[in-house]
Amino acid sequence: MSEQIESLRRELADWLTPRLAGQFGQLRHRGGPGDEDALGAERKEWEQELARGGWSCVGWPTEHGGRGLTIAEQVAFHEEYARLGGPGRMGHIGEGLIGPTLIAFGTPEQQQRFLPGIVAGTEFWCQGYSEPNAGSDLANVQTRAVQDPATGHWRVHGQKVWTSLAHESDWIFVLARCEPGSQGHKGLIFLLMKLDQPGVEIRPIRQLTGTSEFNEVFFDGAIAEAGHVVGAPGDGWKIAMALLGFERGVSTLGQQMHFAHELELLVDTARQNGAAKIPAIRARLAEAALGLKVLRANALRMMAGADDGQLHREALSYKYAWSNWHRELGQLAADVLGPDGDVIDGELNRLQQVYLFSRSDTIYAGTNEIQLNLIAERALGLPREPRPNANPKG
Amino acid sequence: MSEQIESLRRELADWLTPRLAGQFGQLRHRGGPGDEDALGAERKEWEQELARGGWSCVGWPTEHGGRGLTIAEQVAFHEEYARLGGPGRMGHIGEGLIGPTLIAFGTPEQQQRFLPGIVAGTEFWCQGYSEPNAGSDLANVQTRAVQDPATGHWRVHGQKVWTSLAHESDWIFVLARCEPGSQGHKGLIFLLMKLDQPGVEIRPIRQLTGTSEFNEVFFDGAIAEAGHVVGAPGDGWKIAMALLGFERGVSTLGQQMHFAHELELLVDTARQNGAAKIPAIRARLAEAALGLKVLRANALRMMAGADDGQLHREALSYKYAWSNWHRELGQLAADVLGPDGDVIDGELNRLQQVYLFSRSDTIYAGTNEIQLNLIAERALGLPREPRPNANPKG
């Protein structure tokens, strides 16, 4: 490990440790998937504290307010942050998704309007892609955007679903159909919309955890300003796909440190409650630890791989690999907890959260089934599914 | 258990035990899938000995030379036979498949010509269904049968494959296409053909075991006599399917006793070589034993089920269940044997046979993939596969 990276790690630790031991102590290891509904106001404060310390948007170019870290430095940052128990990032959709998209595709006006709020931790974003009748068929967008010829603004009607953190956010980016009668990938527009306006309603979705971190967002004539279209009308699909490309970034190593923390809790629990004496549990704990090690090597391969714009095999298989590893970790957590796993003491404990919430990992952002299709078709060159006849029962 | 069945068991044991301890001692637990190439001549002699004792075709009606046993008695017979180590039945295709088919669909002449040889253990049969370009697509028959208008005989051209025991058999039943240009299930004929005639060539297929119990059978103008058509020309598919229906009979319980014998050998081996001390092996041995118990209950459910001509869920799932159980037993055998499993002492030992030969269980008589299709479509009512477009890559 280079001296530069080592010093970055030390700098972060020096900054983070006292804060997580002091004022922000209750946030340690909190937030993140399965725990997103926790401590909203405090985590927003934390985002601003991060910004004051210069630790937000560390991978962004300096001209946009970032720190301009190299890939290796970003890896070190995310790993160290998560290792020390840094709270789940309320700002990750701004920092990781829409920010990079605006840097790549936004107008200078859009960049000036939106990037500073993301960097400062004062404006929060959520994502409006999925629709109730689309599911895995992401291009089946039915939300409509109609331009007012007078103002140039777009009026939006429709419904988005599985919108994480909508209730804590200020803005949403929305994929909508701007060419009536168009189908699939064509005729879509990528809009930036304020959530606090008439014609927007946010309804939380209660999950199997009993908590809500996903929402439905209803649009009934809400407005996107003329200047808040990213790319050209009709280019929505291209922008949306590019944005998803930013998701597979270095932050995956931070996610892995969260996993490592969960595994550590699990090992401790197994030692305390005697489950560590059960041979099958021992073997599964070992397998989980080795599997996590392999996920880390996989992520490092992704970063070391040729930067040729293609998704290589290790990248194509990564979502399937980590989500199924994590779901299995959740099952293992339930089995280690034993009958006590069914008992709730006030709120779900961390391992119960992992057990229940990991069920969503193999569903969102491309179900297992979609991932396997992608792998088979893109990596192995197997034929695409034949289109059905008019009567598929025939 | 009723007194009648108990006395049948005793009668069989009294007959079988001295023979398997004496003259036929080398046949004990020999033969059967994975060991079919063993001791051919001796096992034919054994079939005749069985016949002399009145123990062949025990489920057939007495008017056809059988013993007319009830289902429960047949179960007892097959279980006891296998439990005592009765050798794999060289005559099982005659007794279990073509015999019942002729009893149901054959002409009186066919019954008189063929049934006595099966009962007496003097004529042996094999099955000509699969073709090299068909595989799971059983109806894709390309073997042709053309009738000679003068004699009424059928001349057959084509090739069958995976024909078990062809090299030990006298007769073969063949599914062939008798209506040129017909497709799929239509235009097929069910023929009985002598193997020892010009225009028939049998070539053994060497399996991954190194041994050969399957064959290719080539027909180059060989003849089926006019009177050796079962059903009408064109009814071949109906006859063929009915025949396969006879396959799921009570003999499955005999198969399970073979499995039990294999499991017993495996448990002994694990105790002797120390594998029984490995927790994961212990758990898998227990799971295998419990799984076999469940297969037995499944078979008993099949027999206790409504006799309404339908395949109920337990029957539809049985092939998938037993074949995957047995393949897993084979894998467990290899893992219990450890590095010694790779070492051959003269010929494959029984556990090596199980390990290697069980690979075929999930392939023949309907692959895993075909079985799951059948279950999904017939038992669960899910839609059939859509037919492909002309260009499936489109």
Next chain:
Amino acid sequence: MNLELNQDRQMIRGAAEDFLSAYSDSAKVRAAHAAGGIDAEAWRRIAGELGWCGIAIAEEHGGLGLGLFELALLQEQAGRFLLAAPLFATACLAAPLLAEAGTDAARQHWLPALAAGELTATVALSARGLDPFAVGDGMYAGRDGDDYLLTGRCRHVPHALGADLVIVAARFSANVESTALFALPADAATLTPLATLDQGRPVAELRLNGVRLPAEARLDDGDAAAIVRGLSRAAIALAAEQLGLALQCLDLTVAYVLERQQFGRPIGSFQAVKHRLAETMVKVEAARSAVYGAAAEADAGISDDELLLAAASAKTVADAAARFAAQEAIQLHGGVGFTWEYDPHLYFKRAQAFSHWLGSADAWRERVAAKLLEDAA
């Protein structure tokens, strides 16, 4: 061993299905969850006019004298419809334990009232919960003259709050062979309800601190093997409920994938979905074979060793089916499978909770391995 679903059995199953599909639908189940885990109305009818509690109790004790097979048929339907009532605790756990391990006096005193549905009952088995391999662990029994003094705690006592009879397992020494069973008066029990993920099967912790019981509170006559038999029967009945959970997950999911359209076709037409559901059905059928087979064997009268093996096969195979089917129900429902609103999570949580009751699959497998390999491991 009788595996035939004859007319009587079909009638029992059909009647249970008809009743529960009407009286234990999703809305009623959720209402029961909010009301402490018992659907009082459903339970009143089940225990009363339907007479389910007496189905497997001998005629001499006022029951119908049918077998574990028939009880399993009811339990399967209870699983399918997520019955929120103490049927399992009363008829599947307490009753067979009393029937197997109780003295004549105990059976004559308690079984008729249980058969008549006049009492609800449960069993406090150990500090580790409903663990058949740790019976009495954590609860100690002492003697004072003819009286007994009980001290200790038991966790995960199902449907304990409001039970008329709590049977407590306690040991005179560390030795499991010294386990005895006691009838605890309702007012003597200190019960702490525990909030659970599966809100339809509430549990409580029982603490006793030198509670004095008269000699007649002792239920058993010191035969440890009889306690094992009773618990093996309870495990088979629980496995039947797991079978029902698995089956309903499969049925719910088949219905959903036929309805739900994606990419212009029902998702149930995709071969990957079809195969997953077919695999689920194979596991469900294995569970059914295991449960029916085990129940029929138990009814036929088998040795203690065989009964243990039967219970092991039913419990491990049904656990596996229920967990797999519930996992796949969530997965194949996609996003909505993950919501509180849809039912899959109710099955998922219950299947997981049950997998730890009356012996985990790991524990049962090791028990079987020890027998198979004739060692103690």
Next chain:
Amino acid sequence: MNLELNQDRQMIRGAAEDFLSAYSDSAKVRAAHAAGGIDAEAWRRIAGELGWCGIAIAEEHGGLGLGLFELALLQEQAGRFLLAAPLFATACLAAPLLAEAGTDAARQHWLPALAAGELTATVALSARGLDPFAVGDGMYAGRDGDDYLLTGRCRHVPHALGADLVIVAARFSANVESTALFALPADAATLTPLATLDQGRPVAELRLNGVRLPAEARLDDGDAAAIVRGLSRAAIALAAEQLGLALQCLDLTVAYVLERQQFGRPIGSFQAVKHRLAETMVKVEAARSAVYGAAAEADAGISDDELLLAAASAKTVADAAARFAAQEAIQLHGGVGFTWEYDPHLYFKRAQAFSHWLGSADAWRERVAAKLLEDAA
């Protein structure tokens, strides 16, 4: 830790692939099987002009001084093409054991010849075969003055017949810490070849009965941890070969399902087949990540504990991938997958044999669990 497939590494891999695809095709492999398990011509070129044996040996000992990563790239190709030659025994097992555990004298004496491809070597590890957790078990060492006397047997010594150097592990006591390594002269060894299912990786049994060796035959300096390090490196190299087996099974099967038509379409267009192959690829990529990651860590210099963990991840994950891929290759080839004529069974048998070499997955997992849970179990 360097996981980048830079140009040098791509060149190494590409050259190995080019060579083996030409010199180790199915026909040549089968000919080698018939000739005792060694393709003499391929081995001559590999050891000679290609210099593969020296790739990971330090420059000071005449090697190229590259790392385990580069050796793993060669091993991956050896796996793909079922190389029938003592590359593993010589360069992946004997050489790293000498490099890690050998005295200076031993290394200076043996490594240059190994690096130059002048010698073939192997290791006789224990009576249980190539079991890293039983090193020296079954072979006892005694002293007679300055000489050593060796008695016992070792099983499954790979490519032992014809090896120029057989390194024997033997113990002075029952204690594994007392294990020492000895160079056995070819004429002192009583080797019995064992017929194997995997005919391309022959093994032999070694028996010694009081064989006397001079002091200089002793290779190690008594550091048991160094032996473990050498064997962990060997396990990673073997895992690389398993990775290659897995990859080739996948590739062979993808090609077959694109070709083979059923029901009027290539079977590779059926979603169930596609998903099975996609799952295979996920396992193959996991194996690649595990093997490359472990090799890169080993090259970066890590603690003994970390090396053990690295070896465990590579070996268990690659074993699983190879076994799964080989099973699916047979299954998805259908009937022909089960024949001697098609290649899947060659991969299947080798993957299974390798899964027992240098520690089974069960054994590695228990080793990892003991570390993770800080107990001895």
